[in-house]
Amino acid sequence: VCRWIYLLTLFFTFSVSGFGIDPSLRIDVFEDLNIEESYAGVSQVQGFHNESTAFLFKDMWRSVRASAGVSERMLQKLRGRVEFTLLLTLKQDKFNSGVMLSIHHGEQRYLELESSGQRSEVRLHYWTAERRTHSEVFPYSLADGRWHRVALSLSASQLVLYVDCSRIYERLVETPSMDVPAGTTVWLGQRNNAHGFFKGVMQDVQLLLMPQGYISQCPDLNRTCPTCNDFHGLVQKIMELQDILAKTSGKLARAEERMRALDGCYCERTCSLNGEIYRDEEVWIDGCKNCTCLNGTVECESIFCPAPQCPPNTAPAYIPGACCKECQSVCLFRGRVYVEGDRKSVRDSTGTCLLFECRNRSMRRVESTSCPELTCPESEQITLTDRCCKVCRGHDFCAEGYSSSCVENSECVNLEAGACCSCRDGYRALRDDSAYCQDVDECAEGKHYCRENTVCVNTPGSFMCVCQTGYIRIDDYSCTEHDECISGLHRCDENALCFNMVGGHSCTCKPGYVGNGTVCRAQCDGLCHNGGSCVAPDTCICQQGFTGRRCETDIDECSDGFVECDSRATCVNLPGWYHCECRDGYHDNGMFSANGESCEDIDECETGRHNCANDTVCFNMDGGYDCRCPHGKNCTGDCVHEGKVKHNRQIWVLDDDRCSVCSCQTGLVMCRRMVCDCENPTVDVSCCPECDPRLTSQCLHQNGLLTYNNGDTWVENCQQCQCMRGEVDCWPVPCAAVLDCEFLVVPEGECCPHCVSDPCQADTVRNDITKTCVDEYGITRFSGSAWTKHGTECSLCQCKVTRQSSDASVNDMFF
Numbered sequence: 001v002c003r004w005i006y007l008l009t010l011f012f013t014f015s016v017s018g019f020g021i022d023p024s025l026r027i028d029v030f031e032d033l034n035i036e037e038s039y040a041g042v043s044q045v046q047g048f049h050n051e052s053t054a055f056l057f058k059d060m061w062r063s064v065r066a067s068a069g070v071s072e073r074m075l076q077k078l079r080g081r082v083e084f085t086l087l088l089t090l091k092q093d094k095f096n097s098g099v100m101l102s103i104h105h106g107e108q109r110y111l112e113l114e115s116s117g118q119r120s121e122v123r124l125h126y127w128t129a130e131r132r133t134h135s136e137v138f139p140y141s142l143a144d145g146r147w148h149r150v151a152l153s154l155s156a157s158q159l160v161l162y163v164d165c166s167r168i169y170e171r172l173v174e175t176p177s178m179d180v181p182a183g184t185t186v187w188l189g190q191r192n193n194a195h196g197f198f199k200g201v202m203q204d205v206q207l208l209l210m211p212q213g214y215i216s217q218c219p220d221l222n223r224t225c226p227t228c229n230d231f232h233g234l235v236q237k238i239m240e241l242q243d244i245l246a247k248t249s250g251k252l253a254r255a256e257e258r259m260r261a262l263d264g265c266y267c268e269r270t271c272s273l274n275g276e277i278y279r280d281e282e283v284w285i286d287g288c289k290n291c292t293c294l295n296g297t298v299e300c301e302s303i304f305c306p307a308p309q310c311p312p313n314t315a316p317a318y319i320p321g322a323c324c325k326e327c328q329s330v331c332l333f334r335g336r337v338y339v340e341g342d343r344k345s346v347r348d349s350t351g352t353c354l355l356f357e358c359r360n361r362s363m364r365r366v367e368s369t370s371c372p373e374l375t376c377p378e379s380e381q382i383t384l385t386d387r388c389c390k391v392c393r394g395h396d397f398c399a400e401g402y403s404s405s406c407v408e409n410s411e412c413v414n415l416e417a418g419a420c421c422s423c424r425d426g427y428r429a430l431r432d433d434s435a436y437c438q439d440v441d442e443c444a445e446g447k448h449y450c451r452e453n454t455v456c457v458n459t460p461g462s463f464m465c466v467c468q469t470g471y472i473r474i475d476d477y478s479c480t481e482h483d484e485c486i487s488g489l490h491r492c493d494e495n496a497l498c499f500n501m502v503g504g505h506s507c508t509c510k511p512g513y514v515g516n517g518t519v520c521r522a523q524c525d526g527l528c529h530n531g532g533s534c535v536a537p538d539t540c541i542c543q544q545g546f547t548g549r550r551c552e553t554d555i556d557e558c559s560d561g562f563v564e565c566d567s568r569a570t571c572v573n574l575p576g577w578y579h580c581e582c583r584d585g586y587h588d589n590g591m592f593s594a595n596g597e598s599c600e601d602i603d604e605c606e607t608g609r610h611n612c613a614n615d616t617v618c619f620n621m622d623g624g625y626d627c628r629c630p631h632g633k634n635c636t637g638d639c640v641h642e643g644k645v646k647h648n649r650q651i652w653v654l655d656d657d658r659c660s661v662c663s664c665q666t667g668l669v670m671c672r673r674m675v676c677d678c679e680n681p682t683v684d685v686s687c688c689p690e691c692d693p694r695l696t697s698q699c700l701h702q703n704g705l706l707t708y709n710n711g712d713t714w715v716e717n718c719q720q721c722q723c724m725r726g727e728v729d730c731w732p733v734p735c736a737a738v739l740d741c742e743f744l745v746v747p748e749g750e751c752c753p754h755c756v757s758d759p760c761q762a763d764t765v766r767n768d769i770t771k772t773c774v775d776e777y778g779i780t781r782f783s784g785s786a787w788t789k790h791g792t793e794c795s796l797c798q799c800k801v802t803r804q805s806s807d808a809s810v811n812d813m814f815f
Contacts, residue, residue, distance in 0.1 A: 021216065027074050027207035029101065029188055030055070032066065039064045042189070047203045048089050048147045054203035057098075057189040062197075066186040074186055075103070077209060078111075081178045082129075085213030086113060086152040088205040092143040093117070097729035098198030099191045101205060105184040107717070109133050111176075113152065114196060117143025118722070118729050122161065124152060128174040135732045138169050143200075151218070155211035165218035168575060172527050194700050195728050234516075238508055245499065246779045246787055248475035253777065255464040255476070271298045287408040288323035288436040302430050302438065313361060315339055318433060320405070331358035338363070343386040353388035384417055409437040409461070426461030451478040474500055493520040511772050511780075512537030524550065530576060545576035568623070569596025585623035611639050611669045627667040639664035659687030699723035718751035773799035 035042060035055055041062025047054035057064075066074065078084070088100055095117040102112040112125040120141035128134045138161055142148050151162040154176055161169040188205065189198040208216065269280040271293035278284065278293040285291070289300035305324035308316045316325035317339045331338045338344060338358040343366070345355050356363040371389035374381055381390045397419035398412035406412045406421035408430075413422045423429050423437035430436040442448040442463040443456035450456040450465035454477065457464050467479035474480050484490045484505045485498035492498045492507035496517045499506045507517025514523045521534065528540035532551030535541050542551035557563045557578040558571035565571045565580035572581045580596030582588055591598035604610040604625040605618035612618040612627035615635045619626045629635035637648035646652065646664040654660045654671070662671040676688035685692035692710055699708045701716070708714065708723040715721070719730040735752035744753040773781045781787070781799040789797050 021208060021213075024077065025209040027077055027209075029074075029186075029205040029207070030203070032070055032074055033064070033186075033188060035064065035188070045201055047201075048091075048149070052203065054089070054091075054201045056201050057198050062190070063193050064188045064190060066188075068183075071184060071186045072182070074207075075180045075184055078103075078178050078207065079180050081209050082176055083155045083209070083211040084178075085154070085208045085211060086111075086206075087150070087208065087213060087217050088113075088202060089147065089149050089217075090115075090142065090200060090202045091145065091147045092198065092200035094143055094145045095724075096143050096199040097196075097724070097727060098189065098200075099187070099196035100189065100198055100202065102187040102191045102196065103180065103184060104187075104191075105181055110178065110180050110184060112191070114191075115142040115198075116729050116731060117141070118724055119731060121731060122150075123731060124159075126154075126176045127178070127180075129177040130174065131177070134174050136171065136173055137732060140168060145200075149217055151214035153211050153214055158211075160214075162214050162218065167531075170529060170531070172529075197727060234514070241499075241506075241508065242781065243787055245475070246775070246781060248477070249779055250777055251464075251476040252473060255466075258459065258464070259466070269296055271296060273298050285323075288430040289438065300438070305431070318431075318435070323431070323436060329361045331361055331363045333358075333363040345385060345388050355388050382417060405433075405435055407435050409439070410434055424461060449477045453479040453481075472500075491518050493518060495520040495522075530554075543576065545578075564595065566596035566599060568599040568601075583623065611641060612667060616667050635667070637664070637666040639667055639669050641669050658684065699726060699728045 036044060039062065041059035042064060043056045045054050045056045086101065090100065092098070092115055097116040097118050099112060099114040103110045104112060108127060109125040110127040114123045116123065120139065122138040122140050122142060124136045125133055136159060140163065142150070149164050153160045157172055157175050159171045159173045160167060189202065190196050271278040273286065273291070280293055280295065282293045283290065286300060288303050290303055291298055291300040303323050308325055308327050310316055310327035313330060314327040315330045315337060317328040318325055319328065328339045333344060333356065340358055343355060343357045344363065345353055347353055353368065355366040355368050357366050368388050374390065374392050376392035380393045382393055383390055397414050402419040403412035409424050409427040410421045411424055412419050421434040423434050426440055427437035428440055430438050439460050440447070441458045443458045448456045448463045453468050453471045454465040455468060457466050465477050467473050471479035471481060472483055480500060483500045485500045490498050490505050490507070493509065493515065495513045496507045496509050499508065509515050509517055509520035512523055513520040515521055522536045522539070524534040524538050524540050527550070528534050529550050529552045530546045531543040532540040532546065540549065540551050545555055547553050547555050554575050555562070556573045558573045563571050563578055568586045569580035569582050572579055580594065582596065582599040585602055586599040587602050589598050589600045601622050602609065603620045605620045610618045610625050610627070615638065616627040616629055619628050639646045641662065646669070648664050648666060651661060651663045654662060659674050660671050661674055662669055674684065674687050676691060677683055678688065678691035683691050698710070701708065710723055713720065713722045715733060716730070718733050720733050721728055721730040733751045743756050743758070745756045746753050775781055775797065787797055
């Protein structure tokens with residue numbers, strides 16, 4: 001299997017990076033929407049690379065939405081996928097919060113990616129296999145006015161975010177479900193006509209229906225490991241084989257018990273049936289069969305019932321204790337024939353119900369009793385023909401005594417207005433009312449599953465497969481000559497279980513390990529994040545820069561004192577690493593040393609990066625400069641700003657930023673943002689949007705009925721929303737982390753999960769195959785596996801194990 005996965009990986013890698021992508025695995029959003037010609041409010045501009053094309057999204061009155069036909073063609077490729085990669089290249093305006101791509105139907109978001117400049121977050125919303133919307137939030141700022149290449153890869157429960165060809169986040173999430181209904185809409189650069197408007201430039205927006213699609217964006221990133229979907233497929237096969245093994249082992253134990261019981265009767269030439277002992281060649285009638293004891297074996301044949309020749313005023317009918325129909329006296333009542341014991345209810349002219357019973361060839365009045373009070377509504381009440389009292393739908397007629405009519409290998413079954421007999425599994429009817437049933441000989445009729453090296457033996461209602469002499473059992477249906485597992489002639493890993501099979505054996509990794517059985521490696525609870533390696537069950541070794549039980553915590557090298565940057569540089573922490581960034585007034589000399597030693601002073605005087613006035617002289621200093629007045633001169637203290645002379649103490653507003661105020665202070669230019677005073681009637685609302693009472697700065701609620709002023713916040717569908725300059729930005733309501741909790745429930749009307757002890761009340765149950773249960777026969781079961789309880793056909797058991805124990809008893813199984 002692993003070799004197959006490896007070959008499949010190479011195929012996908014070549015198909016992405018070297019030989020092009022199969023069109024059936026690619027959705028090019030710009031190409032499908034024909035955005036160059038069809039949409040107002042979007043203009044073509046130069047892209048990220050020279051001579052590449054991108055599109056500017058600026059106006060908020062635009063409506064970039066695929067038509068119904070185009071949406072259906074795009075979504076037809078996406079339906080049913082659990083592995084895909086979303087690619088895009090963008091340059092988002094600073095502080096903008098907008099949606100890049102949204103696929104939704106009504107309020108249900110099947111796939112949506114948005115970037116919040118207000119909170120410096122990237123958010124992914126998608127529809128899960130549990131049929132609910134799930135959101136993942138990544139603290140990262142794309143809205144910085146710079147070009148970024150973004151790749152978001154989903155493979156079953158594995159989510160990886162790449163930005164500019166660097167893996168930023170890797171998480172274990174809920175499995176997506178692209179079971180997208182008809183009528184779903186596809187939007188680009190906005191959520192709908194009122195919300196989520198993206199402002200900036202986008203190009204190359206694509207959906208590649210493969211988990212390693214990021215290779216087309218960044219060819220140097222190669223995939224060598226199986227995806228989570230590959231792994232989950234292997235785990236599912238292991239669980240299915242474990243369930244088959246448990247079922248066959250139980251059947252084997254029961255069959256061996258029956259064989260031992262038969263061995264004790266081998267020398268006796270008698271037969272035992274229903275607790276009675278019969279001598280050899282003794283003949284008797286058993287229900288609807290003529291039976292004979294021959295050499296210790298009961299052989300029965302169905303009784304042949306000739307059609308009875310009934311005299312007038314009689315009719316053939318079954319009577320208790322008899323197999324064949326016998327002539328019974330009948331009654332004629334209102335044009336119909338009734339046999340002895342039949343009842344009929346009628347109503348007289350006043351509407352009163354009268355009950356009659358056929359006795360001695362005439363319908364005789366039966367005194368009716370008061371009807372019991374019914375607890376069901378009148379719409380659920382049923383009128384019957386053999387009684388005056390109504391009954392509720394679903395009434396148990398079998399409990400009234402009809403079950404006694406079902407005699408041999410038959411059981412009573414309730415119908416809408418009565419009851420009937422039905423043969424049990426493994427039996428067929430001997431007469432038309434199924435009151436008597438006989439065993440089906442699966443062996444003689446070829447309806448068994450016994451395989452090579454076995455002999456089929458019929459049993460009441462079933463069969464069993466007995467190994468031929470000299471063979472040993474593998475499962476309920478097959479036997480083999482040798483057990484390679486016991487002899488040690490196998491290739492299973494030391495951390496694997498060996499299962500003997502016909503012609504060979506199979507290997508399955510032990511709980512806590514994963515692999516193909518020949519090679520098993522340890523598995524960690526929740527997997528190791530951020531590139532950590534699992535070296536033993538639930539034990540991770542983290543890559544440099546990360547720590548924690550699952551390597552989930554980034555080490556802040558800057559704040560923890562691990563790094564000492566040069567005095568000309570400052571430490572900047574990044575996920576998994578850090579770098580020493582040159583301070584203002586310094587730049588790197590091209591050597592890019594790790595601790596910032598390559599930072600050197602910028603000579604502002606020589607390069608012209610200073611604001612010294614014409615009558616002052618620039619003197620370079622370490623990390624800056626100084627404007628000095630030459631000896632003997634009376635300097636004015638004027639400043640030069642953007643090629644213009646500004647007098648000492650002069651105040652002005654920037655030409656390209658009316659919200660910033662600058663002043664000249666003794667040759668130096670000082671600038672700051674304008675202070676907002678909403679009480680001042682002359683305040684500039686373009687610089688102070690929170691002081692803007694105009695409708696253009698207000699936001700419309702999701703329901704379209706409410707409006708909010710700039711700066712207002714509210715909660716909607718477990719999303720915290722805020723109105724900022726006429727745009728709505730929403731993010732998931734923060735919830736406290738729920739640690740060491742196996743069963744979770746989100747109460748109605750709340751947004752955050754709570755711990756519960758009863759798994760039947762839980763919304764989420766985490767099945768971890770590293771945990772196991774032991775059933776009543778001592779068979780080990782994986783967490784999440786299900787099986788039918790021995791002795792019943794309607795009781796389903798499932799193994800659900802809490803985190804506190806790596807091994808559970810039958811008390812941990814829920815029915």
